[in-house]
Amino acid sequence: MELEYKTKNAWEILDRSSVFSFAEDYKHFISEAKTEREAVNFFRKEAQLQGFADIFSQGTSDRMFYAVEGYKSMLLIKKGKSSLENGINFVFAHLDSPRVDIKQNPLYEGFDVAMLRTHYYGGIKKYQWVTIPLALHGVIILKEGKKLEVCVGEMPDEPVFVISDLLPHLARKQMEANAKEVIAGEALDPIVGSIPEGEEKEKDRFKKHVLNILYEKYGIIEEDFLSAELTLVPAGSARDVGFDRSIIASYGHDDRICAYTGVRALFDTEMNNKAAAVVLFDKEEIGSEGITGAQSDFLEYAIEELAKREGLRISARSILHKSSAISGDVNAAIDPIYRDTFEEQNNAVFGRGIAVTKFTGLGGKSGASDASAELVFAVRKLLNDNNVPWQMAELGKVDAGGGGTVAKFMAKRGIETIDAGPALLSMHAPIELASKADLYSTYLGYKAFLKNFDFK
Numbered sequence: 001m002e003l004e005y006k007t008k009n010a011w012e013i014l015d016r017s018s019v020f021s022f023a024e025d026y027k028h029f030i031s032e033a034k035t036e037r038e039a040v041n042f043f044r045k046e047a048q049l050q051g052f053a054d055i056f057s058q059g060t061s062d063r064m065f066y067a068v069e070g071y072k073s074m075l076l077i078k079k080g081k082s083s084l085e086n087g088i089n090f091v092f093a094h095l096d097s098p099r100v101d102i103k104q105n106p107l108y109e110g111f112d113v114a115m116l117r118t119h120y121y122g123g124i125k126k127y128q129w130v131t132i133p134l135a136l137h138g139v140i141i142l143k144e145g146k147k148l149e150v151c152v153g154e155m156p157d158e159p160v161f162v163i164s165d166l167l168p169h170l171a172r173k174q175m176e177a178n179a180k181e182v183i184a185g186e187a188l189d190p191i192v193g194s195i196p197e198g199e200e201k202e203k204d205r206f207k208k209h210v211l212n213i214l215y216e217k218y219g220i221i222e223e224d225f226l227s228a229e230l231t232l233v234p235a236g237s238a239r240d241v242g243f244d245r246s247i248i249a250s251y252g253h254d255d256r257i258c259a260y261t262g263v264r265a266l267f268d269t270e271m272n273n274k275a276a277a278v279v280l281f282d283k284e285e286i287g288s289e290g291i292t293g294a295q296s297d298f299l300e301y302a303i304e305e306l307a308k309r310e311g312l313r314i315s316a317r318s319i320l321h322k323s324s325a326i327s328g329d330v331n332a333a334i335d336p337i338y339r340d341t342f343e344e345q346n347n348a349v350f351g352r353g354i355a356v357t358k359f360t361g362l363g364g365k366s367g368a369s370d371a372s373a374e375l376v377f378a379v380r381k382l383l384n385d386n387n388v389p390w391q392m393a394e395l396g397k398v399d400a401g402g403g404g405t406v407a408k409f410m411a412k413r414g415i416e417t418i419d420a421g422p423a424l425l426s427m428h429a430p431i432e433l434a435s436k437a438d439l440y441s442t443y444l445g446y447k448a449f450l451k452n453f454d455f456k
């Protein structure tokens with residue numbers, strides 16, 4: 001009998017060729033889907049190919065459905081053998097990531113360069129976003145109502161955008177500032193042009209030149225920015241890291257890594273008894289508000305519609321109260337350089353499999369969603385029975401800070417919820433690091449949960 005609790009590195013458990021080939025599929029997705037809208041479009045296309053039908057249209061499927069809310073939030077569900085009345089096994093994840101959004105009236109010039117004003121989104125260290133190549137993604141609704149999808153800076157022959165920073169020679173004052181103030185919110189403006197147009201005595205010649213290009217190329221006028229959602233994200237594709245290629249460097253692992261593994265798990269699995277669903281939310285990084293956030297009642301609305309289709313006369317609420325969920329979000333792996341920030345016995349180790357988190361929160365567990373010991377046991381048994389590499393983890397030292405996920409908004413609905421996802425290095429940085437072994441362990445964990453979990 002093994003008396004001591006020990007975790008194992010997932011590379012020692014998993015079939016390495018499966019790990020590497022899964023990682024290639026994921027790299028394709030994470031390089032392509034850099035915004036909520038792009039991720040929803042990616043998954044919707046895949047779901048339609050697999051035969052999923054839109055819950056809100058007269059689809060032909062009788063067991064695989066999807067629904068999209070406000071272009072940025074999505075539910076996918078596969079029915080099991082038993083009725084929806086018995087509840088659903090959910091994986092929840094979020095599609096939004098920290099980034100630099102463009103303001104509604106952004107274009108200006110100064111000292112012969114044209115720039116865009118921005119307003120950052122989510123928890124970022126502002127100094128990480130300067131002097132790196134950025135791509136512009138989003139949508140813009142033109143004067144006549146035509147919607148233009150924007151993606152500039154991802155192809156090698158396309159221009160990128162860069163936010164400048166002060167040279168070290170003249171940064172004496174800046175270098176003394178608190179890291180929070182090193183780069184001000186208003187200093188995150190990318191350069192978008194530097195060629196003048198028209199007569200020298202005219203005003204705003206650099207801005208005008210940019211406006212001319214925008215009009216000639218895309219038919220955009222300055223007023224169109226008002227009805228746009230444009231955002232700057234790190235340019236370029238995901239890359240392997242390390243001589244052994246064991247790690248993926250990419251923008252937006254948090255939390256599209258959980259979205260992708262969740263959806264793949266759903267696609268690849270025939271459900272046993274219960275229905276299984278993956279729900280992907282927006283706005284998690286800024287409080288889960290709005291019609292596409294986890295606090296909206298999109299979930300109830302979609303479930304109610306499904307129940308109606310099944311001829312059930314029960315509320316979505318009673319279905320959710322019989323349901324269980326993994327709140328799929330990333331955790332922080334112990335960074336060997338900053339080990340003092342972590343409590344080594346209870347924090348996640350990079351590469352040791354999917355990190356299960358009983359509670360989140362700040363300081364004295366403030367604002368935490370807390371899974372019961374009974375639920376933890378059921379998940380522990382499930383992961384062990386299915387040989388999924390996993391570890392128990394809380395986020396950092398008790399007083400180091402903290403954080404939350406959508407778990408609390410799901411638990412509030414009566415859904416038994418526990419957090420589980422891969423632990424990253426450099427979380428919320430423009431480029432985050434994920435272990436390929438953790439990625440695959442997360443996929444295996446979600447798959448086991450969606451297919452077999454039976455708690456209520």
Ligand SMILES: [Zn+2]
Pocket residue numbers: 094254255284329330
């Ligand atoms: Zn997250």
